[in-house]
Amino acid sequence: MSSPQEDPRQTPTQRSFAFLVNPTSGGGAAPAAVVTVARILRDAGAVVDVTYSPGPKATLDLVAAAVERGDVVVSVGGDGMLSSIAGEVARLGGVLAIVPAGRGNDFARMLGLPESPEEIASVLLEAAPTPTDLLEATLADGSTRVVAGSVYAGVDAQTAALVNRLHWLPKKLQYPAATVKSLATFRPTTYTVSIDGLTRSFLGATVVVANSGYYGKGMHIAPNASVDDGELDVIVIEAAGRVGMIRAFPKVYDGRHVDLEQVHVFRGRSVTVAGSPPVAMGGDGEPMAALGAEPVRIDVRPGAVRILR
Template sequence: MTRSFTFLVNPASGGGAAPGAVVPVARLLREAGATVDVTYSPGPRAMPGLVAAAVERGDVVVSVGGDGMLSSLAGVVAAAGGTLGVLPAGRGNDFARMLGLPDSAEGLAELLLTGTPRRIDLLCASFPGGPPREVAGSVYCGVDARAAALVDRAHRLPRRLQYPLAAVGALLTYAPARYRLRVDEDERELEAATVVVANSAFYGKGMRIAPPASVTDGLLDVVVIEAASKAALVRSLPKVYDGGHVDLPEVTVLSGRRVELRADPSRAGGRPVPVGGDGEPLGALPGLAGDPLVVEVRRGAVAVVC
């Protein structure tokens, strides 16, 4: 039976690369006899209706864009009981890297046509009083969220330099915060530069931030980089690309199914500690006296062709 597809495209992804990326894949699928519908710039309010209609038709819903676009679709597709496809066309494409997706249009088209869907985990992040939000790859607080914001403003730089320079810039201007972290029943307080709650091993355009992470094990991997000198953090940055940073004394790795996070930002000049998820800003961490940000794993939440 030939599959049918609904492509939802974020035209701004990858500095405008997404519309060009979809053309050869869609052409190959149509030449193979598949039905392909393409919608550009659907917007978050339109997505649930578009996804529901696509799932009712039996289409695979294909995310065309970066990790943020994928995250915004994954929970919607999961709620509709559909199947998700991924055409990576962003700046980082870290979740596609985690799934081991092909780089070529031919490989992606073949995978979409013949690949077997498998169920993967998602993260669910909930701020006090706010609606839950699904995230595919990772939720991060502190320096990493600041670096992601710098990447968003780095459009004039070559794409290969955007993430490394943003990471260095964020490290050189960071101030640590006091975090209260609870992973399942393990609660601790620590002074840290960043805390990452990971489903995927990768973020930041290929940084292997959480080497043990798996998208099918039903666990969250929590990586804490404790406060250190700015020079030491910058020197250790290359180790993140191969996962070697986890052997450093200032790095702690934990795992569990539920994570609670609060922070005292007084050491950081009183500024709230920013939180991001898959390249998108999510908000700021609650203070130590408030209810926490809660991140939980949704095991096998969505079927993905990969």
């Protein structure tokens, strides 16, 4: 059998797919998203296997088995689901695809992926496997975490935690409501940020180390970011008055926030961040260990994983 580096099942019409589904993504939207896409693929002659995520360790075992068979590994869920398997697909040399079915779907938005089942199926059948950058975060305890979109600390990490408690709100209101609440209660942190060896300090509300330009369900936090350039965009938002920050918040959706005086944008390949006092940290909607005096290092992994896009 050909190695996974050489093909995901030769020609597109012969592709086989291993769908890994997070059944809780998007408030339970993921299973419904699978049905139509899988039917279209099977009607086109593709082999489709669907598995609902049985837990982190078992899911990685499923990834390994799928890559060994030459299947395209399909993440069905949100950004957290994608990041949970992207690193393993990259390590094994497999091919990854995305069926966006989460609350945010920000990495899919960055890639310009469609939303309709028919268009998604067309991408899976016809798109070429394209090398795509990832992030790798090395935490203070020495453990590592691969992330597709961004790692962030401060107000935005607190916002992500609040979103998980606002399911009673309509989806389109969850992130804005959580953000406003976080901005109204945040306490500034002194961030020490080193980018390719050059160190700066800021009294700030948040720091974002971005591969993807989008996070928080459509916020264009890093408007110049690219997943193909082998670089990271670092966004530092200095502490300002709460009322001013709340008023400026809508600018994040179209990227105009980068013109504000308190917003700084940098670029580099390797970034370390520390915070005092400690502050919440997250990656692609999932919580990570708190950011404290011991720095976290984030490196770009250029072209680490091939994605159908």
